[in-house]
Amino acid sequence: MPDTSATDAVRLLPSPAAQAERLIELGVHEVAGISAEDVRAFAERGGRDGVLLAVHPDRAPASALAPLLQRDDKPGFVVTDMPDVDSFAPTAIELPDAPLYFVAGLDRGDRMSNWSPEEALPALDGEGRSPLVLTEGIHWVLQQPAVLERNRCFMTIGSRLRKANGTLDARTPAIWISNGTGRDGRERRNAPKVGWCWWGNRHTWLGFASAAGREGR
Template identity: 75%
Template sequence: MPETETATTTVPSLPALADQAERLIELGVHELAGVSAAELRAFAAGGEGGGDVLLAVHPDRVPASTLAPLLRREGRPGFVVVDMPDVDRFTPQTDTLPDGPLYLLTGVDRGDHMANWSPEEALPALSAQDRTPLLLTEGIHWLLQQPDVLERNHCFMTIGSRLRKDNGALDARTPAIWISNGTGRDGKERRGAPKVGWCWWGNRHTWLGFASAATRGPAAAPTP
């Protein structure tokens, strides 16, 4: 596998689940998902842990195109690149996604150690480690809770979401989240903003890791 050319930095811990629930309520995500504030708080209260557990909303309830503008960095809202109008067609390529509107992920990692790997190389490596790549919506949820996870030269791909074409083949684009430089069609006003875009399945980027989780399910992992 390729050598990593960027050093790993410390990723900020996640807030407690109760605080994550309040953050989603503040943003109105619960209403978008058709879940009451009381239901969201009750779900968070039933989970275990903190700092290692991420609260997520099922992508069928709130898609990436709706979540992305809720992101903030340096006062600028997040956005989806203009050449990805089909962003919500990038669906989960996993059979472990819970059925309910809310679920939890444990052991979320930015995957800095895989910087300069291609998605094609990273996916089997993650599988061999019994880790599941994050969905695009999960990556956005992570940044809604902890914006500082997104750093220059330390951004990430979310290859758990792929677009399957009408002929059954997977699209060669793979979604990622990084920081706009305000160039090209992004526009100068978006410099520094969180950016949802895509990279090719076979390409490598020194500044993109591969976000993944240890588990995904309706309840947090048992306390050791």
């Protein structure tokens, strides 16, 4: 059965032109070193309804994007024990070789809640889908905040950290809503949160965001 909440969130994605204006308003184009005119032109030239406009993580890393998230007038943040967040790079996923690109066929992956990343990745591969990288997940929430709901948040396991010895770190990035406990601080309750979960662990409130494809121009 299709996930209606995730499907509705995709249906309500702003037009590519509106997404471009949103990124410009937030100053993402300046972070990425891209002119506002080029962002608008890219959206107008190649966009269609239902796709997400994304900036390549090499141009706009997660650490710069996360504070732009907002919920209940509270800015997003990266957990304190993830200072290496920008080292989580696309793994086994080929992003378009361009500063701007589109992500098509978004799915929040609620059907896989209470799965581990280790279980979800081969299932997505079998469906011909690829997991979102962390920056794509942040872009999605920037453009459609309603996609992040309590008890319906998501992992972005397309981003992994490769250690110096070549093995993959057991942490996997995720985006959810802070409860304001522990090191988050009470003042951050209900704020969007970029954090991590273990590769082999399950969480009932985290799905696995994925895409049907990516397109550069």
